[in-house]
Amino acid sequence: MDLDASLGVSASGLRAQSLRMRVIAENLANQDSVAETPGGDPYRRRVVSFQAEVDRATGATGVKVRSVQGDQSNFTKVYQPGHPAADAQGYVLKPNVNGLIESADMKAAQRSYEANLNAIEAAKSLTMRTIDLLK
Template sequence: MSSLPIFDVAGSAMSAQSMRLNTIASNLANAESVASTAEGAYRPRQPVFAAVAMAQQPSLTGVQVTRVEESKAEAVKRYEPGHPLADADGYVYAPNIDPVAEMVDLISASRGYQAGVEVLNTAKELALATLNVGR
């Protein structure tokens, strides 16, 4: 909690985007993983955001990750009879992850985080300029 609420608002946005970046990285890291059953396959995750009133000033709104949801999409069934995890019919199950869509989401989250950094830098410069007015 700072004396300038803009830092709290921008910080909440950066925290939410950081969580989004982490879940995307997890999804991309597991995109090519396979399992021997559909239930055992990795499920892509997505954070859910919510607007929250700032504690210091309820008239301002920040953002918070309320939960991380797993996708309900079915696992992709691939025929790979030579794979060590293949079931009796020769199938392995991979997560239903589109790496291109995840990369687009990653770029969006990265730009959102960068925007928060820019807000913090601009607010800091304005605060310093205001302090230097009296000199």
């Protein structure tokens, strides 16, 4: 694999993981939000899914974001009859965001991002060594 292909693969990974970290940060920021109207739905957790993408020019396989979709798991119900977002029975729906899961996903995304940065640095270093040998 040549330098352009390896940089392209790593760059696609950086873009994908960067978007994943932004979505996770949004999930964490909204984990305590509730609906604006009584009985309404609160923030729904979003999940990023990826797919492989072949670069026809280089033949290298990178990664591409397939979609960012709402997690269809159930909301949590909390009994708070005086809350402005409570339904007729006094229950408030809370987002389906679990801070521990989001934190673990964030750590995995950060490590993937770092791995792609290290791959770019390694390709750069090998190229510089090759140039030094040719001098």
